[in-house]
Amino acid sequence: MKLSDEQLRFFEEQGYLFFPDCFDAEEMAVLQAEAARVLAEPREEIRREKSGVPRTAFAVHRYNDVFNVLAHDPRLVEPLEQIFGEPVYMHQFKINAMTAFTGETWQWHQDFPSWQRFDGMPEPRAMNIALFLDEVKPINGALMLIPKSHRHGALPDAYDDLTTSHPGWYLKPDVVSKMAEEGGIIAPTGRPGSLLMFHANMAHGSPPNMTPYPRRIVYLTLSAVSNHLRGEQQRPEFIAHTDFTPVRAGAPDALRERARHAEPA
Template identity: 40%
Template sequence: MTLTDTRVGDGYPTRITGTPEQLPRVHPTVWGTEADGPIDAATLANHEAKGYTVDEGLLSPGEVQTYWQELVRLSSDRGLRADERVITEPKTGEVRSIFDVHVISELIAELVRDPRVLDRARQMLGSDVYVHQSRVNYMPGFKGTGFYWHSDFETWHAEDGMPTPRAVSCSIALTDNYPYNGGLMVMPGSQRTFVQCVGETPDDNYKSSLKDQRVGVPNEDDITKMAAEYGIDQFTGTAGTALWFDSNMMHGSSNNITPYPRSNIFVVFNSVENALQDPFAASGRRPSFIAGRDSTPVRR
């Protein structure tokens, strides 16, 4: 695919041939105002600048224990093991992620509708929202593998047809996040730059990319330039803390070789005004458990 092959009017062309570029973002990070929800003006301004917000103590210790038990139940469910929504580690076969978890688990469906979560998502995106993707992530001690540097929006745009980066991810820690157990690393402010990626999207790319992403990741030169410009922050905090980050944020994580596991609930909210189209750089749509196409607003 070349730049001339991309859809007319596409402000974020990617999966190109030739030399990739870093393109300026043409849309805001924060779409709402202080009057639209519980987040104050200063926090919204900081989110607009950095692209992420840490919400400490979103869940109480008792709630953390309840959701942790739900994660244990889901990972132990033999009936789920053969489900395509369950992603396992390529080397160990242990559960890595379970997708569509707000559909599988009523407990997590309630969390998605919780005003502490839903109202913040609406405020950041300035509209009603729906769930683009949900999952639980498991990173066990000693064996947990990380995720290479990437922008989620690059994949969602190329393979799912998300028109603009008007989406936000909420990652709720169910275990303590230390600097040394594979915690998420982000480049603050990087959401203002869209990094093109090289290479044509293979058919059914999701079947391998959910375990080991090879297409849709920036090259090392671009990562080096981004790190030099924006720096790297790492998400740490106690269980129950939530990290909100923009869909175009450059982020990644390293392997967990410590004894301390790291697990989280991960929900992506998309604006109902940003519903998916046909993929911008793939031959077909990914399954709905990865890219939800029902844009019915989430209600309390």
């Protein structure tokens, strides 16, 4: 999948791109079934909410064949190769599960400051790609973004907030308020198969999910190969990968073919 000049200009200005219904129902059915299997496993790569329900499953492409196929999908790989002008490697692959009724808040944050601080990533030449596994509604913990916030760069003016089960480095309210005055706040919604790409310095977060509707999203973080990690990493390898081998785009219909030969759920 190649981006148009107009899409490239929009990304540079706004910091994100959204593609509704990028993956079809057949592809999503097999991904949904495999995600349910993964999140039910007692693996060390799965972090949990205070209630014990899964919050994030890391490195899923390494122990699940279907998600490994997804990791090479040209709809995910090619746009980033185009933006960075070089091959990309997988910095992180995860499923975030905003569980029905109990999904907790993700406070406002930028990703690159953590990648730089904890992983040794030199520059924000990496990007998140979010594939909706479930329908993302305005009411079930939709991911919120502040357009144009990537233009502020990586902000050290942040604080540790331990109010959720995921300790992190979160932006102060006055910083978020200033960003929102400039760019507003959006919450892209859509059916399973919708695709969101956003800049490494984009401010984003999610409210809790108090509805009966789960909101699972697959996140790939792809980084320019020249932007590989330096120094000693502070997080487990399954969170911040140290294999900088370029991710090669696979066949356009590989996931669909895998779906047609999948075992029944």
